[in-house]
């Protein structure tokens with residue numbers, strides 16, 4: 421009997437932490453019209469002429485900080501573990517493939533492996549809990565672009581988002597509990613940032629996101645596809661699971677690039693404000709990521725920690741990502757089976 425195909429797709433990482441590979445990665449990533457969603461001529465000028473050449477050597481140094489000699493990039497390392505654990509969980513009835521949206525392992529090769537094995541259907545799981553056009557949308561776009569040239573297009577389905585999956589919420593909460601939430605003055609839920617215009621473009625009513633006060637603080641039918649609203653919902657659910665009162669946590673957005681306004685509040689500003697308020701110890705969840713990566717291991721654990729300490733804080737503790745947490749493999753199993 422033919423197998424069912426599962427394709428896990430995460431964002432991608434450079435092939436090595438050396439400047440030429442980081443430049444190649446940034447060029448592919450940032451030339452994606454869903455990531456830098458501006459006029460293509462301007463995007464080419466900005467990315468190829470300014471961002472990639474100037475950022476690559478700096479980013480390469482950061483990647484060298486998090487790169488393990490044995491395991492390479494944490495993002496790829498944990499993604500491979502997740503693939504193996506899911507394959508074990510699902511058994512022989514399924515073929516689980518892993519790909520990265522940018523660089524390697526490629527989506528194209530993973531799809532060909534599924535095609536060569538004559539899988540019955542393909543379920544694509546973009547590994548981003550909250551939907552954004554720049555992440556989930558881009559994976560969907562790429563997969564559809566590749567299969568459109570096939571003579572036989574299989575039954576193919578996509579997971580759009582899983583921001584409120586109970587087992588994933590429990591997995592984040594379990595990881596947080598290991599640090600003892602009561603040992604911290606404040607908790608941050610720091611999500612990857614997004615240019616504000618991308619939120620506005622995803623607002624099908626054209627009247628809600630960033631137009632109504634507190635537009636995205638609560639998830640409703642009107643904003644159910646909004647990245648910010650889904651992020652708020654994930655944070656609320658983790659906080660409820662851990663019994664963290666509203667006044668003890670803040671939702672914020674990190675990793676801003678460029679000068680355009682991004683979704684607010686910015687994590688860097690919140691970290692500075694809390695330090696000035698006299699908070700000493702902070703626990704930080706990063707629930708936009710299902711595997712540790714540059715944005716968690718370096719940006720939060722190193723960069724924000726240093727900034728916090730320079731302003732009088734004592735310590736920022738990162739809650740490790742879902743990585744190999746069995747509860748998260750439960751989540752993936754449910755998504756794979758379409759529960």
Ligand SMILES: C=CC1=C(C)c2cc3[nH]c(cc4nc(cc5[nH]c(cc1n2)c(C)c5CCC(=O)O)C(CCC(=O)O)=C4C)c(C)c3C=C
Pocket residue numbers: 431432433434455456475479493495548552554555612613614615647675677708709712713714715
């Ligand atoms: C316009 C720029 C960017 C948008 C929009 C964006 C959205 C976005 N990204 C992720 C997940 C990850 N991003 C990572 C790194 C990263 N992101 C950007 C820019 C945008 N991201 C850059 C330039 C980088 C590279 C790092 C750097 O040079 O500072 C990563 C980490 C990859 C790794 O190898 O560890 C992840 C994961 C999401 C989910 C998202 C939309 C919501």
Ligand SMILES: [Fe+2]
Pocket residue numbers: 612675
């Ligand atoms: Fe990013």
Ligand SMILES: [Fe+2]
Pocket residue numbers: 619628629630635636643646647648649
């Ligand atoms: Fe919104």
